[in-house]
Amino acid sequence: xxxxxxxxxxxxxxxxxxxxxxxxxxxxxxxxxxxxxxxxxxxxxxxxxxxxxxxxxxxxxxxxxxxxxxxxxxxxxxxxxxxxxxxxxxxxxxxxxxxxxxxxxxxxxxxxxxxxxxxxxxxxxxxxxx
Amino acid sequence: xxxxxxxxxxxxxxxxxxxxxxxxxxxxxxxxxxxxxxxxxxxxxxxxxxxxxxxxxxxxxxxxxxxxxxxxxxxxxxxxxxxxxxxxxxxxxxxxxxxxxxxxxxxxxxxxxxxxxxxxxxxxxxxxxxxxxxxxxxxxxxxxxxxxxxxxxxxxxxxxxxxxxxxxxxxxxxxxxxxxxxxxxxxxxxxxxxxxxxxxxxxxxxxxxxxxxxxxxxxxxxxxxxxxxxxxxxxxxxxxxxxxxxxxxxxxxxxxxxxxxxxxxxxxxxxxxxxx
Numbered sequence: 001x002x003x004x005x006x007x008x009x010x011x012x013x014x015x016x017x018x019x020x021x022x023x024x025x026x027x028x029x030x031x032x033x034x035x036x037x038x039x040x041x042x043x044x045x046x047x048x049x050x051x052x053x054x055x056x057x058x059x060x061x062x063x064x065x066x067x068x069x070x071x072x073x074x075x076x077x078x079x080x081x082x083x084x085x086x087x088x089x090x091x092x093x094x095x096x097x098x099x100x101x102x103x104x105x106x107x108x109x110x111x112x113x114x115x116x117x118x119x120x121x122x123x124x125x126x127x128x129x130x
Numbered sequence: 131x132x133x134x135x136x137x138x139x140x141x142x143x144x145x146x147x148x149x150x151x152x153x154x155x156x157x158x159x160x161x162x163x164x165x166x167x168x169x170x171x172x173x174x175x176x177x178x179x180x181x182x183x184x185x186x187x188x189x190x191x192x193x194x195x196x197x198x199x200x201x202x203x204x205x206x207x208x209x210x211x212x213x214x215x216x217x218x219x220x221x222x223x224x225x226x227x228x229x230x231x232x233x234x235x236x237x238x239x240x241x242x243x244x245x246x247x248x249x250x251x252x253x254x255x256x257x258x259x260x261x262x263x264x265x266x267x268x269x270x271x272x273x274x275x276x277x278x279x280x281x282x283x284x285x286x287x288x289x290x291x292x293x294x295x296x297x298x299x300x301x302x303x304x305x306x307x308x309x310x311x312x313x314x315x316x317x318x319x320x321x322x323x324x325x326x327x328x329x330x331x332x333x334x335x336x337x338x339x340x341x342x343x344x345x346x347x348x349x350x351x352x353x354x355x356x357x358x359x360x361x362x363x364x365x366x367x368x369x370x371x372x373x374x375x376x377x378x379x380x381x382x383x384x385x386x387x388x389x390x391x392x393x394x395x396x397x398x399x400x401x402x403x404x405x406x
């Protein structure tokens with residue numbers, strides 16, 4: 001077991017105090033944490049799922065565009081931020097694990113350490129107004 | 131490997147009869163290898179007496195700074211080996227995002243705060259590398275830890291064992307039930323399985339509640355952190371300037387009894403020495 005980078009640890013601690021839903025992924029794209037407000041939107045608790053590899057979390061919520069077309073995992077804002085090292089924003093529809101479809105907006109940004117090392121990415125997201 | 135404490139006080143030197151047993155000098159620890167290598171951890175006011183003892187025998191001394199808060203650098207200008215032509219002094223410390231170690235240190239080691247310019251002091255300065263580095267028999271790993279500003283803790287490995295030094299560290303910051311899992315705990319990788327952990331324990335549990343985010347630990351947190359790291363011995367450090375000797379003994383004893391850790395806990399005192 002390896003310790004997470006301090007930047008990831010502090011981001012998780014901040015996220016655990018926010019009312020804004022937050023996803024945190026590490027350098028491999030693994031979803032290493034989501035906070036309680038995010039749990040309400042995706043319909044399950046982090047304590048139940050634990051960390052999820054990118055291959056799982058990018059598909060388990062069945063993200064689609066406004067026309068119902070499936071989004072490629074690489075198109076999701078978090079994965080864009082991780083891959084390209086830049087902020088990314090998107091609007092998408094997901095089928096949460098409580099079977100409720102939700103329309104969300106997500107803004108993601110990369111986590112870059114002081115030595116310019118890439119550490120992962122963070123997304124904040126909201127349910128879009130109906 | 132021999133570890134000796136030369137300054138154990140946090141934040142501000144606090145000499146006086148009420149702190150005579152544990153000492154009033156700020157952070158400074160000597161680590162001496164069997165091959166004669168000398169590491170000095172932090173340059174608080176405790177470094178002055180250490181410097182007087184080192185010369186003239188030493189030929190090279192490596193000073194490792196955890197960060198540049200004043201209580202960790204204030205003794206640097208009074209470190210005798212700096213002004214000895216026979217001693218090579220290497221200084222290691224974290225750079226900030228925009229300033230290297232030299233530029234950061236020069237803010238203090240220059241007039242009007244100090245009469246001598248840093249450029250006139252024969253120091254070999256090193257921004258801490260991302261990877262482990264060696265000094266004599268020691269392999270040193272520095273990693274950033276939870277404390278305001280660029281701050282590292284150190285893990286020092288020698289053939290004799292492992293010493294971890296985290297004098298300013300708040301791993302409980304933002305954690306509702308400390309500790310979290312090891313992988314999510316600041317500093318854990320530095321401390322794991324150490325023979326000796328020297329760790330911040332500035333506050334009592336009650337005092338910590340009023341100092342969340344200040345970058346320091348309660349004694350209880352230090353014990354829990356040490357248990358998480360499965361260390362063999364904990365020395366608490368960076369004592370609050372307002373704690374006199376009796377306070378320190380009572381607080382440490384109470385926290386240790388409550389936690390009942392499977393390792394010895396001692397409040398670090400100036401002059402304490404540990405053989406590893």
